[in-house]
Amino acid sequence: MPELPEDTVMVFVSDSHIGGDPGCDGFESPAELETLFEELAAFNRPVELILAGDFFDFLQIGDVPEGTNRASLTMSRPEYLDLFDSLKNFRSREGKRVVYLPGNHDAEAWWNPEIQETLKAVGLVDEFAYSYLASMEVGGERRVVYCEHGNQLDPVNVVEDYSDSLDTPLGHHVVMDFTRRVAPYGEVSPGLDLSEIKMVYPLVAIPGWVAGRYFYDFVGKVISYLLLPLLVAYALYRTAAYLLALSQGGGFLGASGELPRIHELFLDLAVFGLVVLLVFAVFFLVIRHVVRRTLNAVSPGKGAQGGGPHYSPAEASRKKIEGIAKGEARPPMAPSLDPATVDVFVSGHTHLPSLHEIERPGGRRCALVNSGCWLRQLQPVSPRLKGPPVFVSKFVLTHVRVMAEDGVLRAELWEKPKPARQRLTRLERLVSLGRRPSQPAPDAKARLLAASELPAWRSTS
Known part of the structure; x- marks a missing residue:
């Protein structure tokens, strides 16, 4: 476990899902992510940037030309050149490091060695790891931060062997054999654009x-x-x-x-x-x-009826992480780790950003943070007259920061607000009037959504 300097900032970004065939690419915020990388590069302190899974979306890419791979093909796209240049510039700065963790949409980086070689050769990544574990001295105590993507806590997306290209969970086939095949059809009827099917959140609400x-x-x-x-x-x-x-x-x-x-x-x-x-x-x-x-x-689950952004798979994942933090189970990607030693547990996968604390026996607290995503979501809103849910566009662009500050370990959940264009019929606008979430201003600055401060703790045993 690396011991980080006390002034280090750990930044966790997950689920940007960059890349895809025409009609399948769901990433629409390269400028905003580029701005984040530029901001981190300007920090006058060490920064650990953890790309915590599904940074790329290799499942949305079909066959690639000979002599290339899905990572190099994505990085060569004109709309992404500045984004990857900014990531490369960040990594080239003194005290800056990039760690890449696997998700369920970019697992190919673990069974296809060409992808890791490509990302290292162009200067984007320092280390590939199944999970991230680091500690630092804060307030005279050793504090531990742990991160894994989170798909191993979702039964339909568990990957048993990342080195096996044939290890494909059910979620893999949902993307490969359903959403990726129907998305290119585009607008099949007025108001129904199948290219947006991957934006529906949660997927059970399709x-x-x-x-x-x-x-x-x-x-x-x-x-x-x-x-x-x-x-x-x-x-x-x-x-x-x-x-x-x-x-x-x-x-x-x-x-x-x-x-x-x-x-x-x-x-x-x-x-x-x-x-x-x-x-x-x-x-x-x-x-x-x-x-x-x-x-x-x-439709499985109440969330599919427009009950809000929460849905049962995300809640189930959250409860499993709480159980791990309390010592009831081991982290799937680091089974040898004693979870009782972890002060901040970061995950992604569910695309549902959150931050909350739990208290362990003896009074020691642990912060559990979900890094959210960098995507536009179609979220269900309960309409008037109790009709079917109305799905409204909302950008969810979030990341997590963990650092030592004034003798405490601080975990922060940040958001970059971005207005989303709505494609609603007049009737949908009418029945959802007053219930649609407000849209931020185009020039809105990044803001802190939530924070947790974990003061020094000493065992009384």
């Missing part, structure tokens, strides 16, 4: 996303091309009838000698409008009921 896009598109068309034209046509017809009767000297009901009774015109229009709206409401409720029953049948 059925809700598909059903919701079709539902709101269909209902919107019924309103635009049937309901509104019918109401307008009837209003014009009754108005014309009223004016014709009036021009002939009669009232609205044709009774000769009566004064024009315009209130009857509006009453007639209102009654007709209410009848049409009632019929439409019944139609809406029936369609909504069918869609909700279908989603309940095919």
Whole structure:
């Protein structure tokens, strides 16, 4: 276990998922990640940059030309040149180091030696490791920081042997045989762009996303091309009838000698409008009921119904990490490590940034941090009228910093706000009004989301 100088900053970045075939590349924030690397390069202190898994997304890349590999192919793309130059510049600075950990989307870097050779040859990475473990002297005590990607805590993404190219978990096949194959089809119908299927968060909400896009598109068309034209046509017809009767000297009901009774015109229009709206409401409720029953049948977990960004796999992973931190199990990627010695446990994989503390027996605290991701997500929002969830775009660009400060070990969760363009129908905007998350300003600066301070602790045993 390396002993770091007390002024070292450890920075954890995961799940940027850089790379992919046309229509499959989900990384949209190279400028923001480049800015982070430039900021870290300017630090006047040692920095350990840990790329904590899924930095690349090799699963989204098909066949590559002879003489190249998925890493070199990705780095050669024009839109990423400045990003990788900034990472190379960071590593070239004094006291700066880059450690690369495996995830489930870039496991090829462990069974394909060409990729590690490429990344080292171009000066991007110092060390490849299955997990990261380091300590530093803080407040007179030795404090330990540990990190692994986190996919080994997710049953559908466990890789038993990273050196075996045939060791492919279920999650691998979901990407290779489903999302990567359907994404290139693009917009298959108005409002349903399959290239965005990989953005749906959580993935178990994909059925809700598909059903919701079709539902709101269909209902919107019924309103635009049937309901509104019918109401307008009837209003014009009754108005014309009223004016014709009036021009002939009669009232609205044709009774000769009566004064024009315009209130009857509006009453007639209102009654007709209410009848049409009632019929439409019944139609809406029936369609909504069918869609909700279908989603309940095919969507595992409550989160798929628009219950928010939390979903059961992430919660299960969090509980497993809490159990490890309490000594109930060993870290999957470092089974020889005594987890009771770890002060900060960093993971990624779930794309759900978080920071919280647990207290061990005896009072010693441990900070558990999820580094989140660098992606745009389509997150479900519960709409009004209890329809299918509305999926809104939100950038989640987060990273973790761990350092010694004023005699305590401090863990921080940072976010780079970025506005996301929304592709919602008028009906989706209407039913989600007041429930969509606010968008940050385009020039918003990076901000601290949460922090944990772990003071010195001495065993009382």
